[in-house]
Amino acid sequence: MxxxxxxxxxxxxxxxxxxxxxxxxxxxxxxxxxxxxxxxxxxxxxxxxxxxxxxxxxxxxxxxxxxxxxxxxxxxxxxxxxxxxxxxxxxxxxxxxxxxxxxxxxxxxxxxxxxxxxxxxxxxxxxxxxxxxxxxxxxxxxxxxxxxxxxxxxxxxxxxxxxxxxxxxxxxxxxxxxxxxxxxxxxxxxxxxxxxxxxxxxxxxxxxxxxxxxxxxxxxxxxxxxxxxxETAMFLGEAIVLPAVVGQGRADTPLGSLAVDDASYTGKTQVMLRPEQMTLQQSDTGAAVIGEMVFSGSTCEVLVTLEGEGGPSFRLDIPSLSPLASGDRVAISVSGAAHLFR
Structure with a gap:
């Protein structure tokens, strides 16, 4: 060796x-x-x-x-x-x-x-x-x-x-x-x-x-x-990068308030989520809308856009048997902490 x-x-x-x-x-x-x-x-x-x-x-x-x-x-x-x-x-x-x-x-x-x-x-x-x-x-x-x-x-x-x-x-x-x-x-x-x-x-x-x-x-x-x-994050796989204002271990983002993995930082920055951290649920009051859907066998790739002018869009894989359809309004829940870029 x-x-x-x-x-x-x-x-x-x-x-x-x-x-x-x-x-x-x-x-x-x-x-x-x-x-x-x-x-x-x-x-x-x-x-x-x-x-x-x-x-x-x-x-x-x-x-x-x-x-x-x-x-x-x-x-x-x-x-x-x-x-x-x-x-x-x-x-x-x-x-x-x-x-x-x-x-x-x-x-x-x-x-x-x-x-x-x-x-x-x-x-x-x-x-x-x-x-x-x-x-x-x-x-x-x-x-x-x-x-x-x-x-x-x-x-x-x-x-x-x-x-x-x-x-x-x-x-x-x-x-x-x-x-x-x-x-x-x-x-x-x-x-x-x-x-x-x-x-x-x-x-x-x-x-x-x-x-x-x-x-x-x-x-x-x-x-x-x-x-x-x-750049490294997106090269290794789908990444949702959001603008954020961070303080006391939480980030104010277009997705709402999220826990971050660096409680010592305060100020404006960007945070990242991986698609597997996010779950979609149909909701008439949800803050996002499903756009394009691409069938890939066991999963469908969906384009999700947050409401509001200039709202960010990102892609997620969901089970192909999911009842969600293009045009549905959805609520987004996040598991785990967002990664903070210094």
Whole structure:
């Protein structure tokens, strides 16, 4: 198991600062998800960790040993880092067994035995060892790619959007299987993704990236519930951000008086609620109106607008069997405290 530490990493391409002083510690044996919009620097960061590129400044260390800085660079092939990319990158002309054993320094019998063991570890039938990649499903190909990355016993595993090309149901099942394998192996892992739900479900630590740096790093539940700013909040999921005047642990908002999670603050600011904190109930005297409704199977996404000129609008999911309909007036109840942005 390996601890990864990044300190003040910078990387520019021409006039574009891809990384602007990134710092991060990934504890040994843990899983960290890096999430952010396209172009924020996620892939550049993975390339530096893997050794495919050199930082302009800052350091990368494995267990306290510097593997990259502006002055020195341990070559990629000596870092022992496993990588699983979006499309798996399996060799189409090789069998599954040969793909898994490709980087191993051993005789064929040993490679075959190891490939068989790894197939069982990633939840695939050993009978597939003789198949070619085009005879496998997308999820099976990704598990073979993981087995190949595990074959050389990597110190660190980098997952670069490995589930994004899979169908929704297959994506969740493959992610769960990969997570279980990596946990059992005790391999320090970094997942890069633009899928917020995937990042929240996979990681022990969540790092939200924006414009070449991390806006917030912490436990997934903490970052989701107490984001550092409104932009981070809305990137991680639907968020209702309201203007507020705060004092004595309560906020005066367009939704009425709400408890806040920071009783020490007094003054004008913004507060945030997550949709799961809110409940709608049909009421002739309610302060909001339901607008557009979009059916999504078990739920309906509804647009809710507060009455009054310039009243804010937000979207919520409600059960599809709910009797509420477009045009209904509703009362809104809130559970828990609103998160306060300082």
């Amino acid at each position: 390996t601890e990864l530490k990044l300190q003040s990493l910078k990387k520019t391409y021409g006039s574009v600062a891809a990384l602007a002083g990134v710092g991060l510690t990934v504890p040994s044996g843990s899983r960290t998800a890096i999430v952010g919009p396209s172009g924020c620097g996620k892939t550049t960061l993975l390339r530096l960790i893997a050794g495919f590129d050199t930082p302009d400044d800052g350091t990368i260390a494995f267990d306290g040993e510097t593997v990259a800085s502006f002055e020195e660079q341990v070559p990629a092939h000596r870092r022992n880092v496993g990588i699983v990319a979006q499309d798996g990158c399996l060799f189409p002309h090789l069998t599954v067994a040969d793909n898994i054993g490709f980087g191993m320094k051993a005789d064929r019998a040993t490679k075959l035995a190891k490939a068989s063991e790894l197939m069982e570890m990633v939840g695939l039938d050993r009978a597939m060892l003789s198949r070619k990649p085009d005879e496998l499903s997308g999820g099976q190909q990704q598990r073979v790619a993981l087995a190949r990355a595990l074959a050389c016993r990597p110190r660190l595993m980098l997952l670069d959007e490995p589930f994004s090309a899979l169908d929704t149901g297959l994506r969740a099942a493959t992610r769960k299987a990969v997570s279980e394998v990596l946990s059992a192996a005790g391999i320090t892992t970094i997942l890069v993704t633009h899928d917020q739900a995937e990042a929240l479900a996979f990681a022990d630590q969540l790092a939200v990236m924006r414009a070449g740096n991390f806006s917030q790093v912490g436990a997934p539940r903490q970052v989701y519930a107490r984001p550092v700013d409104a």
